[in-house]
Amino acid sequence: MSKYMINKLLWEVEGSDESLRAFIDDSAGFIDGWERNEPLPPYPSGGTLTAEERIAFESWDYSTLYRLGAHPFLLWQFARAVWVPGRMEAHEFVVAFRTGVAQHGHPDFAT
Amino acid sequence: MAEIVLTLGVPHTPLLWKALQEPVPSDLAGVAANFSRFRSLLAAERPDVLVVVGSDHLRSIMTSNMPAFLIGKATEMRGTLPSEQRAFGLPASIVPGHRDLAAHLLGGHQLPASFDFSFSDEPWLDHSFMIPLLYLTPELDIPIVPIHTNTNAPPIPLATRFRALGSYLREAIAAWPGPERVAVIGTGHLSFELGGPRQFSGRSLDPDFDELVLDCLEQGDGGRLVEVATYERMLAAGNLTFQFLNFITCLSASGETAAASVEAIPSRFGNEPFIAWSGGR
Numbered sequence: 001m002s003k004y005m006i007n008k009l010l011w012e013v014e015g016s017d018e019s020l021r022a023f024i025d026d027s028a029g030f031i032d033g034w035e036r037n038e039p040l041p042p043y044p045s046g047g048t049l050t051a052e053e054r055i056a057f058e059s060w061d062y063s064t065l066y067r068l069g070a071h072p073f074l075l076w077q078f079a080r081a082v083w084v085p086g087r088m089e090a091h092e093f094v095v096a097f098r099t100g101v102a103q104h105g106h107p108d109f110a111t
Numbered sequence: 112m113a114e115i116v117l118t119l120g121v122p123h124t125p126l127l128w129k130a131l132q133e134p135v136p137s138d139l140a141g142v143a144a145n146f147s148r149f150r151s152l153l154a155a156e157r158p159d160v161l162v163v164v165g166s167d168h169l170r171s172i173m174t175s176n177m178p179a180f181l182i183g184k185a186t187e188m189r190g191t192l193p194s195e196q197r198a199f200g201l202p203a204s205i206v207p208g209h210r211d212l213a214a215h216l217l218g219g220h221q222l223p224a225s226f227d228f229s230f231s232d233e234p235w236l237d238h239s240f241m242i243p244l245l246y247l248t249p250e251l252d253i254p255i256v257p258i259h260t261n262t263n264a265p266p267i268p269l270a271t272r273f274r275a276l277g278s279y280l281r282e283a284i285a286a287w288p289g290p291e292r293v294a295v296i297g298t299g300h301l302s303f304e305l306g307g308p309r310q311f312s313g314r315s316l317d318p319d320f321d322e323l324v325l326d327c328l329e330q331g332d333g334g335r336l337v338e339v340a341t342y343e344r345m346l347a348a349g350n351l352t353f354q355f356l357n358f359i360t361c362l363s364a365s366g367e368t369a370a371a372s373v374e375a376i377p378s379r380f381g382n383e384p385f386i387a388w389s390g391g392r
Contacts, residue, residue, distance in 0.1 A: 004174060007169070007173070007174065008173070008175075011169065011173060014194050014198075015192075015193070015194050016193055016194070017193065017197060020197075066306070071169060071263075071264070071306075072304075072305055072306025072307050072350050072351065073168050073169060073263060073305055073306055073351060074169055074306075075306045076305050076306035076310065077194065077198060080198065081194075081197070081198065094310075094311055097310075098308055098310065098311075101306070101307060101308050102308035105308070106307060106308075106346070106350055109265070109350075110264075110265035110266065111174050111264070111265075
């Protein structure tokens with residue numbers, strides 16, 4: 001589990017227009033660059049993210065990130081910023097997001 | 112000797128900024144009217160400095176280094192961050208700071224016995240500060256002392272600490288030798304959820320919670336309020352309801368007097384709180 005690293009990448013992507021554009025254009029490439037630059041020692045799983053977390057980021061799977069304990073504020077801001085310009089209108093995305101997280105209730109988001 | 116001339120509790124919902132552009136939609140007319148009413152209340156008291164108790168939303172302060180209570184001491188500070196300018200349309204702003212009062216609240220060269228504050232010489236103000244400031248003091252011409260409270264990243268301080276913070280502010284402001292007229296502004300929500308299954312439900316998430324805590328604020332009952340505001344009860348009311356805790360600080364800063372005005376304005380974002388304590392003397 002690395003809720004902190006999930007949050008850190010959510011923050012990194014959403015924190016600047018440049019990062020956001022880069023993530024939307026090439027999510028796997030963005031994560032590669034982020035992991036290379038990340039100065040923390042790797043987690044036992046071999047990277048800053050677990051394999052499950054990495055797949056969830058690459059596939060824009062906010063439902064899984066939510067289940068894994070991503071901070072809800074960070075996750076919503078990230079998901080809204082990535083999906084809306086990338087794939088759908090804001091009002092559609094509100095419904096899609098709710099559907100995606102509702103099955104998981106309220107996972108503990110304490111890091 | 113400085114004095115608290117007014118204490119206000121207001122919402123900081125960032126989506127209000129775009130939604131309240133003219134023409135104001137009918138469902139938000141009450142919110143707009145209350146911001147206007149509070150702007151007049153504040154102006155009438157002619158404050159020299161605003162002590163603003165808000166909560167950074169993991170915008171400028173991450174859990175790499177998360178303080179429980181942080182006082183910003185700077186002569187000017189930046190308002191909101193690029194991500195919030197993009198997401199909410201908020202303007203980039205410069206806000207003046209009352210560095211001397213901030214240093215006094217921090218205890219000078221040693222922290223006060225009752226609080227191990229963190230401090231920042233370069234605070235950034237996210238929407239929890241900028242929404243209230245932009246509506247209550249649109250010219251951004253009154254120096255502020257920003258106090259960040261961690262209400263967003265567990266572990267968060269107990270409700271009793273928010274109550275103690277208000278008492279501390281009340282005593283420390285009274286002990287400031289300057290003649291300043293001080294207004295305390297707390298910002299937060301009632302029951303509130305974002306990024307969870309109940310976000311944007313278009314109504315109060317937990318009317319019982321809202322009614323109970325508003326009643327405590329109206330009565331000035333800080334003791335009952337800290338009993339109600341447990342982690343579990345707030346979480347049940349909505350995953351980010353913890354931001355309500357800033358209003359406990361307002362109540363105790365007022366001397367735990369009955370609020371002069373308590374309104375919970377229904378809006379598409381939930382009940383938006385507008386609470387005023389006069390004076391606090």
